[in-house]
Amino acid sequence: MARVAFLGLGVMGYPMARHLGQKGHEVTVYNRTFAKAEKWVSENGGRAARTPAEAAEGQEIVFACVGNDDDLRSVTTASGGAFETMAKGAAFVDHTTASALVARELEAVATERGFGFVDAPVSGGQAGAENGVLTVMCGGEAETYARVEPVIMSYARSCRLLGPAGSGQLAKMMNQICIAGLVQGLAEAIHFGKHAGLDIEAVLDVISKGAAGSWQMENRGKTMNEGKYEFGFAVDWMRKDLSICLDEARRNGATLPVTAIVDQFYGEVQRMGGNRWDTSSLLARLQQSAKKG
Structure with missing residues (x-):
């Protein structure tokens, strides 16, 4: 068993x-809103810290799951950040979906200060976090990864080292690129089926058993058909992630035409007021466009 800290108690981190x-x-938690950390301790035991530095002091592994690159810097290298007090030989594991650039930046600082760093973004959403079945994509040194993997498996069903620092974030970008295209395709299929007068649930039940089947179809097809968009990853978060993908593509020369246009479609959903709808709300955009047409 390890002494650990967890920074960030959002829908995933909690x-x-x-x-x-x-x-x-042995868990110490930190959250920007201290009352939430106190609530976590009242339900789960452990200890609440008022700063990331306090939470990290004396820990073998420090985990973080915050919002973006700037949030990550604020809990690591900023004044009062975890990197101020982390001991030599400890490890920092970042579950934030962030850029590969910030992963490499923080890994360099960690190495200079004598502790390890692993970028380890996750896939599986809030349900995966609640049920402890997340998929974790990691970048970092093999020795550090070997030490943290057994602890990560406390809430994961799959965890793999994919290369040096930044590799986990790049893999997560691939994951989000796949999802963007899949959800748009599913939205268009359901939209088409409705206009064709088909029984959408019956069709989805059939085609989900064949080559068109996907996690999105199995888990979001029925709710999309019912016009319900309250089941997971929010549009605002997806746009943040796709922005990271498109920025990285501009750096490495990759061409992402589908990702770029789906990002624009999510922008239209935001303008419809769907910022907090889940990513399957691409169907709502198609339906509104059809009404206007």
Whole structure:
């Protein structure tokens, strides 16, 4: 069992930290709103810290799951950040979906100060975090990864080292690129089927067993058909992630035409007021466009 800290108790971090405690690890939590950290401790035990530096002091592994690159810097290298107090030989594991640039930046600082760094973004959404079945994509040194992997498995069903620092974030970008195209395709299929007068649920049940089947179809097809968009990853978050993908593509020369246009479509959903709808709300955009037409 390890002494660990968890920084960031959002919809993902809150249950991930809980799984660590349930597996017997000694957990200290930090959240920007201290009351939320106190609430977590009241439910799960452990200790609440008022700063990332306080949370990280004396820990073997420090985990973080925050919003973006700037949030990540604020809990690591900024004044009062975790990097101020982390001990030599400890490890920092970042579950934030962020840029590969910030992963490499923080890994360099960590190496200089004598502790390890692993970028480890996750896939599986809030349900995956709640149920402890996340997929974790990692970048970093093999020795550091080997030390943290057994602890990460407290809330994961799959975890793999994919290369040096930044590789986890690049893999997460691939994941989001795949999702963007899949959801748009599913939205168009359901939109087409409705106009054709088909029984959408019956058709989805059939085609989900064949080559068109996907996690999105199995988990979002029915709710999309019912016009319900309250089941997971918000449009605002997806646009943040796709922005990271498109920025990286501009740097490495990759061409992402579908990703770029789906990002624009999500911008239209935001203008419809769907900022907090889940990513399957691309169908709502198609339906509104059809009404206007």
